[in-house]
Amino acid sequence: MVEARFAHPVLDASALGAAPVAVRVLGDDFVLWRDDAGTPRAAPDRCPHRGTRLSLGRVCSGQIECPYHGWRFDGAGRCVHIPALPGFTPPASHGLATNTLSEAHGLLWLHLQDDAARPRFDAEADAALRKLNVGPYDVAASAPRIVENFLDLAHFGFVHEGWLGDRAHAQLADYRIEPTSCGFVASGCRAWQPQSNRLSSEGSWVDYRYELTSPYTAVLTKLPEKQGGYRDEIALFVCPVDEETSRVWFRMALTDHDSSDEQIRAFQHTIFTQDQPVLESQRPKRLPLGSGEVHCAADRSSAAYRRFLRDSGITFGVLP
Template sequence: MQITHGHSPGAQPAMPSIEHLLWHPVCDARQVQEDPLAVVLMDQALVLWRDQNGTACGLYDQCPHRGARLSLGRICQGQLQCAYHGWMFEGQGHCTQVPALPHFKPGPSQHAKAVAVQERMGLVWVCLDAMHAEQAIWPTFAAEWNASMRKINAGPYDVATSAPRIVENFLDMSHFSFVHDGWLGQAGHSEIPDIELTQSDTGFKITNAQVWQPNTSALSTEGGMVAYTYEVNHPYSAVLTKVPDAQSGVPPGYEESIVLLIQPQTADACRVWF
């Protein structure tokens, strides 16, 4: 009997899912410090830490030796040491030491599986498919590079629903007068005029969306119409830009941009930042 491993002759490797080819936020960058940090992304347990250069690193939270959770280990000279048998792993998942066999040179079967990690917008981001991380999709929005806008990070907020449902809610203006009565909407102003939708290779954009709000912004002195623009170029992110009517008392040229960023932890649990 001949036993083979891997793909059959001529078979093509399975393509990674689109979710594995996205950059996802997983925690505030300040949380990744001297101890291993356990996080969950799309039902995958991960562990994060910083190496000796202060660079954030990430692995699947399972030792290749006996399956122990690597997040229960400790950091030694920038490397992650498993708490079970002391195996050492550097930031790319390569095993560098097996204490029980000091002269053993670990090979690929002793390596842990790494994820791609980057820091951006004060958050740590993960791409589960480290091999294709350079092609992975980032949420993009013009306000990120607008030096004239004041940046405020809000969150995280734990939400007991799926990531697509959160995006759907973020784009839904018709619930304002019912769920957010007296703030984003008001009874008697529930009608939503027609909008304009344009599609592109990277997503879609909603313009000419108008809604009446009793408080058009934190600076408004009275209610008025607000022009909404939505941009979606990432399955689990969206950008809203609000421009209140000048008659509501806001300064000339005033606008707000709100960015929705989602960490899909499980099928019905997410963590959200704005």
């Protein structure tokens, strides 16, 4: 599966505490826990003994315990204890096939392959920018539908009227698409926005730059014309839960050091919850890469995204 070449966000890092947590990625179930050193661990959510969900169990001294017969597994997946046979040393065949779980951008990322690539977010290294996460949002839409919406400028004056756009400024200027090794960059984008961010007090033109950094991740840079020096870097991280359901986070990197976390989250929440009902209404729920939907010149970024998915061999959440 091509999608296994990419790491996928599954949980806020702070949300993994003393209890195991169940997550779902690409239609498969996994259990997350922390070992006795506090290191996050992951494995398929299925005990090899009788197929019980390990996420229904508990964590004991960093070992995950099955709720059915009490079998325990350490962070490396080895079965270390079978209560019914306390003197028995379980062989390797009784263990779990674990997955790497890494931490970045305030999230835990599941690696289905050892060499799975985690998408970059260059703004993370900029100490001048304030960072925080917004989400997660559970959305009844495929991951590609959500990413395509994030890359789309033409909906601002309708879905986000009075916020990111208005009907009187719906026309789009030409913008450029440049392929990259991991996706593409859309530059030269401009939009008239009544309120481009929480601190803006009047409408202005805003320069937009989009970068697709993996099949289910994109980064937006916003530079408002009337807020000299202001900059937003917003990463969209989408976990493809099932073919038609997703979990969404936004990683905000901002020059806004005046607003509270709650105020920033409330602004981004307003914007995304305007998008969400539209996304959940789309049919088909999976993004069609072939026929079935018509296009116009304003859909340049959408066309580039669909072409990238098709050329990359992505099949999860799309229709051929």
